[in-house]
Amino acid sequence: MHVGSESRVRDGARAVLPLALAVVLFGVSFGVLARAAGMGVLPPVVMSATTFAGSAQFAVVSILGGAGSVAAAVAAAVLLNARYAPMSIAVAPGFRGPLWRRLVGAQLIVDESWALSARGGGRFDVPVLLGAGMVLYPCWIGGTVLGVLGGEGLGDPERLGLDAAFPALFLALLVPQLRTRRALAAALTGAAIACILVPLSSPGIPIVAASAACLLGWRR
Amino acid sequence: MPAGVAALSGVWLVVALVGVATIAIKALGPAVLGGRRLPPRAGAIVELLAPAVLAALVVTQAVGGERALVLDERLAGLAAAALALRLRAPILVVIAVAALVTALLRGL
Secondary structure, three states, X not given: OOOOHHHHHHHHHHHHHHHHHHHHHHHHHHHHHHHHOOOOOHHHHHHHHHOOOHHHHHHHHHXXXXXXOHHHHHHHHHHHHOOHHHHHHHHHHHOOOOHHHHHHHHOOOOHHHHHHHEOOOOOEOHHHHHHHHHHHHHHHHHHHHHHHXXXXXXXXXOOOOHHHXXXXXXXXXXXXXXXXXXXXXXXXXXXXXXXXXXXXXXOOHHHHHHHHHHHHHHOO | OOXXXXXXXXXXXXXXXXXXXXXXXXXHHHHHHOOOOOOHHHHXXXXXXXXXXXXXXXXXXHHEXXXXXOOOHHHXXXXXXXXXXXXXXXXXXXXXXXXXXXXXXXXX
């Protein structure tokens, strides 16, 4: 760590505070839905601590809850988290210290911390990313614990419309991704593939197959 | 082994595999590539993964059924959510609106 990086860690923590409550509540909804999908109490909490990536975790809940296979759930989650590969590569030059510390620090990469640390022109303020991630990580796990413990008394998730929370959530995560024409084309192609395959295959397969739409990126 | 136990061990398997894979993916930059970048073409493909998969998730969660496309109250909830997004509502409000509209229509 060089001079000033500690204060920038604090800057990152402060910048992410407005999002912290939202992440707690997001964690609560993950806990509630995971419990309702029959994932039990401990597995969702362990998942929040190890995976720490909202959209992939919600995808797993929705596929397991819909009686999809283990392979389909894992594949969909890994495909969703594949975006962290280029994000991790982009911030890598900013990490300091021994390898183990850089590897642990990289676990704090989530969409929000990554976006907050972007300084334009492909440069990233990694201490800001770490500060933001250190706030969000306990919020996500704490919210999950509250959700799995408190979700029991909620009753039938369908009566509460919780099944409609999923497509709404994924739409909300999708819209900010549609900044380029190519991203929009990939999204529409993915949606079309899913529509065609839903009646033909078991749950989860349409999502994995839809990932082939990313090959649109091959054309320059 | 009772079915419930088998189902729960499947859940743990998913948790373990997804956890290990995600940790490895996030560590990729500092661990393997140092300061190098992905080749541009590979980067362009990976960039499109999230929109493609998220769009498929919207579809399967909104109209997916048991090997059939099912049009029900979820679709009205999704439309309400899209409107909330258009009005720049925060993500929690968007989700709550979708659930509320769907629940109200089912209660009718």
